[in-house]
Amino acid sequence: MIAAGDSVTSTGEAVQFWILAVVATGGALATVLMRKAVHSALSLAGTMIVLAVFYLANGAYFLGIVQIVVYTGAIMMLFLFVVMLVGVSAADSLRETIRGQRWLAALCGLGFGILLVAGIANASLHHFDGLGQANSGGNVEGLAALVFTKYVFAFEITGALLITAAVGAMVLTHRERIRRAATQKELSRQRVRENAHVAPLPAPGTYARHNANDIPALLPDGTPSELSVSPTLRARGQVRDVSGEALADLAALEQRSREWLERDGDEDRKGAVK
Amino acid sequence: MNPVSYLYLSALLFTIGGVGVLVRRNAIVVFMCVELMLNACNLAFVTFSRMHGNLDGQIIAFFTMVVAAAEVVVGLAIIVSVYRARHSASVDDASLLKL
Amino acid sequence: MENLIGLLVLAPLLGAGILLCGGRALDRVGHWLGTLLAAVSFALGAVLFADMLGRDAEDRALDVTVFQWVPVGGFRADVGFHLDQLSMTFVLLITGVGTLIHLYSVGYMEHDERRRRFFGYLNLFLAAMLLLVVADNYLLLYVGWEGVGLASYLLIGFWQHKPSAATAAKKAFLVNRVGDVGLSIAIMLMFTTFGTFAFDPVLGDADRAGEGKLTAIGLMLLLAACGKSAQVPLQSWLGDAMEGPTPVSALIHAATMVTAGVYLITRSGAIFEGAPDAQLAVVTVGAVTLLFGAIVGCAKDDIKKALAGSTMSQIGYMVLAAGLGPIGYVFAIMHLVTHGFFKAGLFLGAGSVMHGMNDEVDMRRYGGLWRYMPVTFVTFGLGYLAIIGFPGLSGFFSKDKIIEAAFAKGGTEGWILGGTALLGAAITAYYMTRVMIMTFFGEKRWAPAPSPDRPSAEPAAEKHGDGTHGAGELPHPHESPKSMTIPMILLAVGSVFAGGLFTLNDTFLKWLEPVTGHEEGDSPVSALTVTGATMAVLVVGVALAWAQYGRKPVPVTPPRGSLLTRAARRDLLQDDFNHIVLVRGGEQLTRGLEAIDRTVVDGAVNGTAVTVGGLSGRMRRLQNGYARSYAVSMFGGAAVLIAATLLMRAV
């Protein structure tokens, strides 16, 4: 599969490259262009898998596997978790708010790309050695030999970095409880003292057709009660408003019954006239 | 086909990632685009490794992955805590970088 | 003997130091201490004089260097004294008249609460004036020169609570400073020309310098003399200086300080002799001032200002004489000395009159005082006769000689100068007679004492011994106390006999000749003719004044008078000229500069600041706070960097 000292790869690899390169580019574009973060994440995962294949094709077997297992499997899943945490359904508005940002970004991207391409094209890279010799003792063994000798310091420092990152993540996401949590008794006393919501908060909507936590209860005048749903859901914009739905249902019911009782309706009218 | 094509692909992905960083407002997506850029670099390293016939490029790519993992962990933690405080994951909402 | 010269200066300086720094403890004895130290100085002067007389005429000069004052590179100024006959004359005049006036002031300033300070200032003046005349180089002379200016400033403005006095003091100092500019430039010119400014080398080698340089130095010295001696065009301060207490007017503004200019010109004779143009300028200034002062003196109703005009005119005579060169130096100094006697006497007399008349200075409110103040009348009368040149009295000899010398200048110039001097003599006779008649003769025109709200001209005597008369009462003229009359009598003696004594055997001429040199001019008219002419104009002047003021009553309110009279009352419009050109112009200039400083100079600076501020305000909008916006800049910057790298590689 790998020819040492060649300047051209095998046809198989070429075919594979051209097909997968399109997929990878598509995935990358989708990552940027998809409105929902979930979709972006999935597209990115696709691109990464393609890249893993390319690593394998380039003789980086270890990296290819790591790419799939660690990157696509772990890191991208982490992304997905966070996306879920933050709200999977919230879609970005793609309207640009900073004037000229998009134009400038496109211009810079285009210029940057052209420069990179020009740079690569200018470099005399027609010949490649191949990894046959380097991988002769096995790719993993080769890497290991380097990592534990030449790059051992970097390796150690990377270990320290990882630990620091783990601790950092914990510190950042951890919320210190500064005061003892108030007991139920204390909370109820406080409510009485403040004379606010002495009675329990209204329960979320329990209707004939809906009884879910994300549906606010309706006040007597038909408007939804904000207090009846969790503030978290409210903040995420995941509260479903059924107030209009109920009225619409009612209207539909009346409509249908009117249709069904059309005559009665007329009679009623006649009666009224009478 | 010449392996240089990998480099062109890498350049393309990098640029797309860069533009993505610039145009997206959702911090998570921005992070994904950063990851994309890092991966593009890795592709280039791996390709160079093959061109030069030694494994140093792969080592670098390996380290890049580790660092990227660390970065993602911390970055996402930051996003989560920012989200908690501001109920938003938009990078534009934190526009305090001015007088 | 040489060391005594230093003591001569130090004695009054010590007095000034003690009196000015000492506290109120000295209030009771301060005035006597001041007088004593002045007398000590006079005694030292007398000792030195006696010593000098004991030596040969050629060997009389004393030189002593006390210490190096300013040694910088080739510039060496020493504190050194040079006492020769010329200096000696001044020393005796200054200390003698000075002591008498100290004595007079003891009585005159009796009721002033700041008498101690007054004597301190007087002592300071004496020290500075003595330093001026005994200095052996021009820079030290300059120190004395400005020192007397300071003392004069302090004494004119002694009654500082009167705004007019403070203004007059300031004006005197400023006008003098203009003159001082002349003196300092002259010193600089001497330094560039001779490399030194000590009298000996400069005057000794004056003939070796070019005429142009000498003319320049001479003109600058003349400017200095004009300032100090109140000569046209820097004469305007002298009239206002009469705001000071009368003893000050007598000592500083009549007898001594104002004659410093004459001393300077006489001392620098060698320079002027090498510069005929400068000499011409000197005689011109002298002649013009002589008439100018005389005319002003005719018009003033304020007795002190009339005397001030007279002083100006008499110094004009001296300057004229000094400008004539060796034929005039001796007579300039001689007139200076006799003038010192009689003018000091006249001023003291005027002070005595004011003392008795509720500090009234307007002669139109005097009249008939001879009966009430006999001593004042006699001494003032003798001074009057001396100044108009009554035969036999001091003024007669000295003035006559000057007029002779003016004719002796020769040529048209001589005729013009002589004529002017004669005319001046006539006017002198006229205005002095006018003063005499208006003050002592005629009917009483006394007016009630000024009300307290009108600031009194001479607040010194506000509280009289008997304390009987207050505001609104008619004055009770009375003779002044002994401490005031004794100096007047002594000065009167001087004004009667000094001239005769000097002329007898040409004593004075022989005394001064080794220093100033002397030569007889070839006068186109004989001495006798000149004397005759002088007598004639004297009689004419006196007669005119008698006709105008003696034969008919003097109106209490001054008549409007002719154009010339009105101009003369305003000092021949010099003050108006100064006011319009210098004061107004200066105000406009400073105000304009102030505006320029604010708007243009500072404006440029502030404008730069505003521009930068505005620009950065615009630039600030780029910093919108959006991280993505910054990221674009970074991305673009990276692209530019890559482009630059590639470009460098390509090149």
Add this chain to the structure above:
Amino acid sequence: MSFPLLTATAAVPAAGAVLTAAVPAAKREAAKWLALLFALATLGLAAVQLARFDPDGKTFQLTESHAWIADFGVRYELGVDGIGVVLVALTALLVPFVLLAGWHDAEPLETAAADRRWRPTQGFFALILMVEAMVVISFEATDVFLFYVFFEAMLIPMYFLIGGFGDRTGEPADAGEAAARRSRAAVKFLLYNLAGGLVMLAAVVGLYAVTADQLGAGTFSLQEIVQARSSGDLKFATVTERALFLGFFFAFAVKAPLWPLHTWLPGAMGEATAPVAVLITAVVDKVGTFAMLRFCLQLFPGASKWATPVIIALALVSILYGALLAVAQRDIKRLIAYASISHFGFIILGVFAMTTQGQGGATLYMVNHGISTAALMLVAGFLISRRGSRLIADYGGVQKVAPVLAGTFLIGGLATLSLPGLAPFVSEFLVLVGTFTRYPVAGAIATVGIVLAALYVLVLYQRTMTGPVKESVRGMPDLRARELVVVTPLIALLLFLGVYPKPVTRILDPAVEHTMSQVHKTDPRPDVRVSTAEGAK
């Protein structure tokens, strides 16, 4: 190694500053005495410097030299010549008086008394000592870079002194506005001087580049550069030399200040308290004129000669312009500030007259101006503190109620107008003579300045001290003991140096002659060699 006297002279006030700043808020009085003690110790060290300095010895004495930033040839090099040692002494002499005069200038406000951390008094005294330390080291530095660092660094404490402490002017309603004006003045002072400093920095770097280029190793050492230049190892291209000269001169002209770079001074002196104003004009600004002599002339003699006509013209403008504007001022402190501009014109005139008399006079002038302005300004400060107004129109007849104050004010004024017998006369006359021998017209024009000086001083005195006693000054107390302690020695010094300046000129003279020889200038010879050969006798 011998005792580092020069370092000690700068280190003592610096240490004093730190210690004073650390005194707890409640111990205000202790802080004052501590600061005074350190200032007096500095004065003692300066006196030792003077005593150990040999006027006929080497140019730079008491030298110290240590490597500092070896990579750039920057050395910690100290040394004093006659001019430096005298100015160090002047600084050390004036600071105790400044401290004493400002004894009550920085008390905490009554309203802030509750806040125990607020320590303005300690700050005020510490900042003054800090300025002293920096000025002293500027006078001692013989390394251009070292000089530059402290030349700039002294702006920082000065900025806080100007901006942070102002006159107590009665009305609390105006306090806010006054603080705003003060802050503006301080910012202006800082920006002006920083701008000058930046230009100088460019020139300093340029100097390094030239020396590195020509000598192999770059150096900032004044002595090395001067030596290399005289031995011919170092030759500036004409354009380079002129550019570098202008860079240095610009900074010094701002500091000095020379017209038209003067506009920061009236604001700064007007808004600052009188002791700080004295610090500005009598001490800090002297660094500018001193540096012209030491650096501009010695490093770039050719360019100095080239620029002389323009600088002399500017100095003349400064003299007349400053004096005329002083006449027009309504504010006592601004008047004195403009008078100072006029005097700095004289100093710069003397420096660039390139004659022994001119430069000797200019250096002496620096000393005398320091003392005379201190006397005048401090008395003016006492006056202002009594009435709470800086406006001349608010005073009148003070002479009657406070004769000693008026008397000392008059003496200060007379010194300012260069009355003979007082110290400034000697120096002013030397400057005039020195200028006149080379540039007669300039000398004559400058002489007009002495008339204008008389005008502004006497107008000021007349309006404030004489005339009828104004209601507002009635009952004004005369000078107190502390104030007399400040004023009396200054006046005594003015009198002494006026009568016998030789002790100072003796030290200054060789240094001036050295400078002259660096510029290759000799005095013009008189037209007539007098028969009695040399000297006045």
